[in-house]
Amino acid sequence: MRRVVVTGLGTINSVGNNVEDSFKAVVDGVCGIDTISLFDASEYPVQIAGEVKNFDPTEVMDKKDVKKADRFIQLGIKAANEAMKDAKFIDDENKKVDDSISERFGIISASGIGGLGTIEKNSVVCQNRGPRKISPFFIPSSLVNMLGGFISIEHGLRGPSLSHVTACAASTHALADGVKTIVTGGADRILVVGAESAICGAGVGGFASMKALSTRNDDPKKASRPFDKDRDGFVMGEGAGALVLETLESAQERGAKIYAEVIGFGESADANHITAPVVDGPLRAMKAALSMAKANVGEDLKIDYINAHGTSTPVGDGNEVKAIKELFNNDCPIVSSTKGQVGHCLGAAGAIEAIFTIKALNEGIIPPTINLENPDENCDLDFVPLKGRKANLTTVMSNNFGFGGTNGSVIFKKI
Template identity: 65%
Template sequence: MRRVVVTGLGMVNSLGLDKESAFSAILEGKCGIKTVELFDPEKQSSKIAGEITDFDPTTVMDAKETKKAGRFIQLGLKASAEAMADADFPEDTNRERFGVASASGIGGLPNIEKNAIICETRGPRRISPFFIPSSLVNMLGGFVSIYQQLKGPNLSSVTACAAGTHAIGEAAKSIMIGTADKMLVIGAESAICASGMGGFAAMKALSTRNDDPQASSRPFDADRDGFVMGEGAGALVLEVYEDAVARGAKIYGELVGFGESGDANHITTPTMDGPLRAMKGAYEMAGKPKIDYVNAHGTSTPVNDKNETAALKELFGGKENCPPVSSTKGQIGHCLGAAGAIEAVISLMAMRDGVLPPTINYTTPDENCDLDYVPNEARKADVNVVMSNSFGFGGTNGVVIFKKI
């Protein structure tokens, strides 16, 4: 099968509206989590999120068009435009062999909430005609394909917090088997609204450290008390290795392994076995290389962090053989369906720059979480192979491995 490489990246999250500023802030140990401003969180038990407060949707679409696209789509358009500009394709690129693989966990939840209220209080005739197309998850790929004029496969992954990583795998498969030569992967999420936060809070999944937002998300720390919602988008351009070389493209890395699995255990509580099998699948497909860095799913929930640590130790044959691991969710929150795409971008940039992003707010060791989590400060390192993990509700897991060329 054909080799697949990454030639363009884009990212927007609570620490930056482009990949370079966001990645720089991550390396500096900054935190984008604060009290929610997108709506009044007064009645919420968790009032904090990794919210993007300085995004202007008219920078990516005409003002009159913004009502047709949910915020997650707008953020996706931003990141995808950056990735496409970064890849720098010539004008004569065959758009019919260039597809899109999009991903989101919940999609247009704020619009669903808004129009449900309108329907109940003002009647169904007052619902916006743009309600459905602005909310559907696959409309992320639909809008991106129109704006970028990409006419190849148009795919969509809706697999909770593993969606962004699964989209990378789906895009790679399309290229490997020859149904496309190039694919734009875009994962985007914006579900910070009353019903979104209230729903996760009802499950006791969110941190309630409202008085100290910057320290609220604490991956692998003994005092972690739940995840913090985030929003944002990550985008990657994938293409055939030979095509990238022929046009002299900048290559961030080669996708050498991806693994997928299902827990078949519980709708929300993760296991160790499912994530481990996904990691094993990616690791074996990649040829069992020396992994230099793992960007963990690392949600800051008691169960996930313990299970992921145990799975990593099992995969690598003990604590002493595990590579450095970090979770960037302490800085930007958990971006749900966008997390895998964003964290793949971060992993590739870490490999590009030879630096490991930190796990911030790591102050109290947990006996069940005893790996090298790159605590609190970024670290220079020789990084040639990176792994990125994503696990989602429903017991769905995805893992990708990239190698420097």
């Protein structure tokens, strides 16, 4: 069976506009959550989010093309460009991959919601000014699969172009699908991109009406507090993550830097409730990932670290802890959540957090769970509270679970 490795990384999020800056920030416990500036949220019950800062879309698109793409697409292009350069498939002079590999180079994109800001804007235009005033770019700007469409055109990727829209597990599923596509011979290389930008009136208002968000408006840096007793909901984030996957053989042949091998993944459905999480679904996703990983490398495999879904919701965090404890019994891995730093990036969370997990594996340091000041007695694992920790890591897991009861786990191993 073909072995699949990661050879390129790219991200943009509320604490950094590239991989190195972002990882240093999350390890240092920097929090990117602040009062919302993308729209006037002063009358909303929730007024905080993890916004991307200092991003100019003309850095990645021609000025005349910016209006053709929603912000989530623009952020995705930024992350994809970094990952493709990191993997040395493109450079500043040539943004398209070589023709000799383009037909076997695919893209799998992901977003939980897609162009919600564009949908909101054009709905208002339609209502107030009439349908003839709707932008001709409205539909192609807001469709989730256009994230992959724009990027495949940019880089000349002519292999499979697929998309996942599975809420907060979307880009974890895209990553798993990328591995499947390569293993089954559908492509030799896959660019996985997850992107989200739903910090708009409809997005914040909608999640707030569900009572899913933290209302700690007066103290945004302390609002996202995974596994803490005083957690009161998640904080929305935005951003994008991109990973280049290819066969181990091709990576070695071209002398590429190999960050990690993907040795296992698992997917499951709760089949229980559209928004309320349970223990069983996440447990089965992690169990499937672990079973695949052991089949690939041996039964003595040990998971050293888990980057948890850990959103800072009262029920979700507790359920994930129960699932981890049931799977690993008395030998639980070290666990942390980086959502205290960047917020919950919804459909982009899986890709961004996979990058943080892989960087932890490579750098030998675990990002902390910030704001864990008053531990929940029911969340009693080693969560690396407040401060990052050096560790010798060989095998790591990243979890993401979404509305609709959709779950994903992926396992990476150092080569």
